[in-house]
Amino acid sequence: MHKKTNISVFVLFVSLTFILFAGLTVAGCTAKETATSNKEETNAVPVQVEKARKGILDAKAGIAGKFEPYEKVAIAPKVNGKIVEISVSLGQKVNKGDVLFTLDQVDLQNAVKQAEAQLQVAQANLKKAEIGSSQGLDQAKNNLAQSESAVAQAKQAYNDAKINLERTKKLFEAGAVPSVELEQKETAFKNAEIALKNAEIAYENAKDSVHYAGQKTDIEVAKASVAQAKVNLDNAREQLANATVRAPISGIVASVNGAPGQMSSMQSSVITIVKLDPIVVKGYLSENEVTSIKTGAAVKVEVPTVGKTIDAKVTAISPVMDQQLKAYPFEIEIPNADGKWKADMVVNVIFQGTNGQLENSIIVSRKAVFEEEGKKYVYKIENNKAVKVEVKTGEETSEEIVILEGIKENDTIVVKGQTLLTDGAEVTIQKQA
Template sequence: MLLIAIAFCGCSGKNESKIEAKPKSLETLDVDVLAIELSPWPRTVRSQGSVYADEQSVVGAKVAGRVAEVHGDVGDVLKLGDPLVTLDQEDFLLQVEQAEAQLLQARSSVGLLEGDPVDKLDPANAPPVRQERALWEETQSSLERISSLRSQNAMSQGEYDVAAAAERVAEARYASAVNGVREKIALIQVRQVELAVARERLKDAIIRAPMDGFVLNRLVAPGTFVAVGQPVATIVRTNPLRFRGKIPERHSQSIAVGQRLTLNIESVTEPREATITRVSPALDQQSRALTFEALIENENQVLRAGLFAEAEVVTDPDAYALVVPESAISEFAGATKAWIVVDGVTREQEVRIGGRREGAFEVVQGLSPGDLILRNAEQGRVGKVNSQNVPQASVQSSAPIAAK
């Protein structure tokens, strides 16, 4: 038995020696290999927000009255000055007629004919003033005759005093007539303003659109009595639109007016390009975020206010990064990996991905400039790469370089 055991051990030792002497050879892989280098990769900041109308106006009534007709309803297109709501105009027409009659009465009291400008009226030429001036001149002549007779002792002192008093009364009545005409001229101007106000109220009985836009909603119907200032409709202008978004505090210093951004809207196939037009001067104290706005052209009215959008703002257009094609990265069970070639042999390398754009990934950790990786990660497995497929010098990555 001992001899058998010794013989068995001897045989086992020979077999193990033979296995160690013949290591397993690696498979030769005929795969595409690329050398990664720094490529243009503009730095961007992502922000979520909503699309708002450029202007939204709640149109109110300037005068009180009963609604006679509603011209605009939800969705109707309006131009600046188009009728929106018409109030009952009968009372306003009567007010205009009353003001016209009062003005005519005031003009007639000073002898102004229709069409004569009031500013050219000389109070001294008004009929009441001419009448008082004639009486004053008559008393002056009488006073002169009595004064002559008084010097000849043909008239008593009492008669002279009566004539002098009559002359002074006539002079005062003349001055009063001049002041009365000036007062009537001022009254004419008051009546002119009253007429203008009455005509303006008549004009305001037709409530018009304050801008080009659409009717967002209407708030009255025929027969409704509206008070001064009461809203009757809401008008919105949707060309251009405003995107309003927020970015975290850590990116607040990288946002400025004039920067370009790309808007991705879920219900719109193609992304929209826009420019930042406004940046808030302060951060929101609760959310610690900075608000900014960008104008979006909407001439064809494809976009609607209220849409949710995601913005990608280019903060550094001249930045560089390690960029690899999407096909070079594999993701499984939460791990992101690439197949790297070291000394002609492939092995898995865990990497961390930054930005993602059309057809490419930004690698922020795990790879370095000059590393060789497999272009197609699905072909990756441990093996020896065909030397003919290994580039002899670093080549530029084929990843896109423009932000989308």
């Protein structure tokens, strides 16, 4: 009985050992197959994809712009002074020429009176110079006439003395007169010659006097003084007029930075006026966008704060890039007679091309396209593998780009995960968040 029991225990032990071995073998095979499967899944690159579509590309430029005044003028006085009165208030409409504010005028009025007095003095000096010049010229002419008469008399005396000397010489040679008489005639001739020369010198001096008197030098100086006094008076009157500051344009008072009793200077603005009709949208175009957008192009201006969209046209595009933003400024003018649109409102500008819309084309997300060695590529999915395809691109926006060559409508294109891909790599497609 004891022997049978031992045999039964042995048989049971062998059976259990066989079952355990078989189980371990099966478990080992299953684990190996699972690891192999996980390894294959790990080698596949996860990507996100989109379908290439055919449609019309809306070109969004500058992403955002903003409303700005058509014209903005910060007004400072042209003279320093104390503000006496401010005639306008914030938000008030004003017309060109309306009084904005006035400065204290006492000192300026005194400056005008002083300039007027200086002009009167200068005019009196001119009159005096004109009278003196006239009298001086008459006297000089009288002196010239007298000198001319003296020269004539001296010439006559000289000729008479010369004739007498020649006659006396002949008589002396004939022994008819003594030498004393000859000497007297020679002396008389020399005296007549000296008198003639003196008379001629006096005549030339008289002529010079008439010439200088005719130049009226004193009168010219006095006239210059009068002209300068008039300029000073005009300046003083202009400064007085500048104490009343008027609006240089029609518009709306955007800011008031002064108050009565406050000192103002030419370096600080007191009133700012803006013109908001039309209002101007200002934004920037990228280098790619500026080549396809022209002045006059149709646009839609979205105003997110009020949920409105405005149809408009581009009125100006700068041909010069803003070096800080690396983009080209553009402007759009929008009528604003009712004042609905305010300066600094943020807007979104949608360009529709020069003909209202861009060409019907194959369009993909801009992030699908990448560049290598000057060429552009996308990854297209075929049979769960990524195929690297060279493409030729066209118009583009900040979000989408036109594909001219390389792919066709409904091709599946990788838009996320390209950096991990190589040509022919296995992929797993993930849903976009």
